[in-house]
Amino acid sequence: MFGKILIANRGEIALRVLCACKELGIRTVAVYSEPDRYSLHVRFADEAVCIGPARSSESYLNVAAIISAAEITGAEAIHPGYGFLAENPKFAEVCETCRLTFIGPRPESIRLMGDKNAARKRMAELGLQVLPGTEVVKSEAEALKAAEQIGYPVMVKAAAGGGGRGMRIVGSADELPALLQTAQNEAEASFGSSDVYLEKYIASPRHIEFQVLADEHGRVVHLGERECTIQRRHQKVLEESPSTQVGPDLRREVGGKVIQALKAIGYRNAGTVEFLMDENRNLYFLEMNTRIQVEHAVTEMVTGLDLVKLQIQVAAGEALPIEGDTIGLRGHAIECRICAEDAESFTPSAGKITGFHVPGGTGVRVDTAAYAESVIPPYYDSLIAKLVVHGKDRTEAIQRMRRALEMFIVEGISTSIPLHEKILADPDFQAGKFSTQFLRRFSPNGVG
């Protein structure tokens, strides 16, 4: 086991990693930018090194400074947390070169999954279902034939595109010719290329992801799924485990395929395989995140495992103490991401916290680096706390989250607590009826 680990991150995840290290008896090195000098991850680390000014590119993304900090403190391994350098294959390589263990997957795995198209192709080859689609369609006839195969509705998408331009949803063969033409014209006008392709369109998708863990001895396990459908502009807002849409059979089936695919690419350490689910509960592989995730806590709540400890243990070469697919998910867990932002406008709200009270009691977990009189700097992510609850079932978890939100007091800055209260009070949410469009109903401008 490592004697000393450097934590290349800040905020709640730096504290989270620090907790795991302390419980394993490993000494910790914190790194921090100048405005983070009085952060709790600095306060609780055994050693701390200032690595640069506020700007991330000169501090938390500063590879040379972080490696130097590891070298001058004699750290043996680096935990990257999430964000910053966590999915940077070059950083993982530099660590290897400098004989520092990168606590995460091999650089090749990070690189493969970083190329979303390549990842989708590879995972399709390895047996995971992906969203059916075409290459660039040359003619109307070809498009009609392909759409028939995929099944309506289909989406016409600009090959060079983005931002919704050059995109059309086609409900039937009748509509296709005209909409194909419009999309091509728009693509030409917007991107200088009229190339379009077709993809299956899911009107009300859910976002489901599987947590996996792999050791260096070929063992890969999955720890069930998380439901991350409640999103705003592709940012997760609230997560649950298990999903109301995934029963034991589907979990076993897809989990088994995930394990096989990851064994094939020699994956190791923690990772998350993300899927889009359609109305018939088909799961289409979307991408893989090669790191620990913000929402890992809901999986910890229902499995009783400490994922960060396990990350460190497998990085040190230990065998996973878990048998594949034997994990029982107990009860139901929900996480709310509490962000320093205005609950109406969603603009970030940095500043000094003047009053702070975190909820406690049965089944409540709070991961935060904030405290009364602490300052939320304007330079980084707005996530200031993860509020996680566990209940014997989803109903109890929802009741518990509602009372916990009510008892979470943050004064001095605005937070997303009111937004979460609205979500939890929503009858459709309570009934488990929602898609990734759900949050649009709370947005003044209808942007979900």
Place this chain on the structure above:
Amino acid sequence: MFGKILIANRGEIALRVLCACKELGIRTVAVYSEPDRYSLHVRFADEAVCIGPARSSESYLNVAAIISAAEITGAEAIHPGYGFLAENPKFAEVCETCRLTFIGPRPESIRLMGDKNAARKRMAELGLQVLPGTEVVKSEAEALKAAEQIGYPVMVKAAAGGGGRGMRIVGSADELPALLQTAQNEAEASFGSSDVYLEKYIASPRHIEFQVLADEHGRVVHLGERECTIQRRHQKVLEESPSTQVGPDLRREVGGKVIQALKAIGYRNAGTVEFLMDENRNLYFLEMNTRIQVEHAVTEMVTGLDLVKLQIQVAAGEALPIEGDTIGLRGHAIECRICAEDAESFTPSAGKITGFHVPGGTGVRVDTAAYAESVIPPYYDSLIAKLVVHGKDRTEAIQRMRRALEMFIVEGISTSIPLHEKILADPDFQAGKFSTQFLRRFSPNGVG
């Protein structure tokens, strides 16, 4: 189910009950003394009534004020928490008279268990082992004979006594005549009566207790045991569940006897049956606490149940949703009572909390009514927080508690956190080798 409950308590337990009510959708009434006006239990209640000045006898023990508060707010039930009026049979009776549901056992049960001698006799009749002892011994010959039956060592105790006077430990028959005489003389001098009796003496006892729950339909269940051996002056300091000394067989055997005895007396609601354990793991009934206890959280951690919710549900006439003796204890939980007191001298330390950070993360629960800038008044119990951890086994729970203690920051007043850090670091504690004498080693004057 009740529509509104009055919580006749303050501090963390008032908040704890409030959480349960909120999760059940029940409105809450807080009562408070003048110095508690800005307490969190007032802050989070739906309604709050000032019931008197600082002194407990005029506020939290003021039956008329509390009943009036329930009447003017239209509360249907009263939860007494622990301490104050929780084990006052008259209060339970007044509640009944006023058509308020007292959330706890029937007055008769409280009264029976309040008379420690009567309780011991009754429970012995109902099949629980009690510490072998005699009535007042009339002669040396009678004492020698009785001691032989009980088995050495025995304790000679003044019938009218207390505080250690008139008490002698007798190791063998040779020592008995002289020590009996001394004890009688001391009893005469101290209490005006030379009456003494004999009781089995346990040199290194452990304190083990069983949590029970009973509904109004005759169902009684036990939720396993708690180890509460770490005490200072008969005050519990740290509790665990399960006990390292109680395996499944002993748990089933004693738990079964407890259930039978409580069924016989028609017990209902929550309660705790306390035992002294000798070196051979014999459990002797000591007393029963007819309320929810400070340390109920460790049982919640290993059972996944919400005991206060269950208290409310059975008080409302619902059937216990648990089968007897089918409870599985999962992992290991430890609670540290964080008190506002000097860790060396144990003198209370009231005042304003200037800095406050509670630990979070996997497997950590904090129950507290304190926050940064809150004032701990000098009038009440010194318990300011319960720090509870859960781990997959005792080793992980200890590691987790140590890191949680390290990350628990209270500034402005002194707390018992350093004492807990010493306990958790102690090799004998870690090995599970301790008795109720354990804390003497940390006391400057050797008083445990």
Place this chain on the structure above:
Amino acid sequence: MSGKKISRSNEGTERSWDLKDIQQLIDLLIQREVAEFEMEKDGMRIRILRRASGGTVLSMPTDAAQSIPAPSNNHLHATPAQADAPAASEPASEEPLEDHHVIKSPIVGTFYASPAPDAPPFVDLGDDVDVGQVLCIVEAMKLMNEIESEVAGQIVRIHVENGQPVEYGQPLFTVKPSEPK
């Protein structure tokens, strides 16, 4: 509440601070635009906090130290008798004049202005009352507790309405004492 404001314990050796000194100090702080001042000395402690005209700070009139406010949806807290609730709505009338005497409820219960439903009230606004004169009844647990005036004078305010629940220490009447003879 914790009464740690200005506690003068050993005012022997030092020339102790009196009101005038404090007034001068405050004027100085205002003049020099000092936001916060704290001083502790010989068991005496002074803390002065000035709030800029902009800063919305949850000031709880008397207990300024509390940053987490009391519940706003609290029905008893919202009764006009509560010290902090009405301050916003009718600050002028709430501020008791220095020489006025406030009679507070000694118990929790229900306030009755008259001895029986049909009877006239014990006292009306503007009435003169004597020491020991019954002003109202507070009912608690079916017991009718007569509340007597502690001073002689004129009723200048009745804080609660007939049938209203009252808590411990809640103001019931304000009496303007008669001139001492």
Place this chain on the structure above:
Amino acid sequence: MSGKKISRSNEGTERSWDLKDIQQLIDLLIQREVAEFEMEKDGMRIRILRRASGGTVLSMPTDAAQSIPAPSNNHLHATPAQADAPAASEPASEEPLEDHHVIKSPIVGTFYASPAPDAPPFVDLGDDVDVGQVLCIVEAMKLMNEIESEVAGQIVRIHVENGQPVEYGQPLFTVKPSEPK
């Protein structure tokens, strides 16, 4: 590191502070643009907080606002170069004189006073240096980074020792600039 107090044990008896002293102190703080001042002495404690014209207090300018202190067992924080650490041990020399220039490490790494193990140091205490003159090397990731003087003047302090690890922003040298010509 908490070292947030300036405690000068017991010098002399009790010349106690009066309003005039406080006024002078406040004026001094204003003049020198000090945002926060705290002092503890012989049981007396004084704290003055000034708020810049505005209000939004994101300021951690001088650290004193932090009630949860940085780690005390922090080896890098404990190096003599840290701004707040040595204040207690050698306050006089640490306080940089207004006209002096502190050269700080632009990177994390290891400080070397000389170009090679056997070579003499680049500069010694008392040496005169020019703008651009190499003062030391900070090694990071096997790269030797030469640190040059930003001003011309005299080396009046060397904050770190040969071979010592340094963090970003850590003071390396204090240079007393030569008179402007």
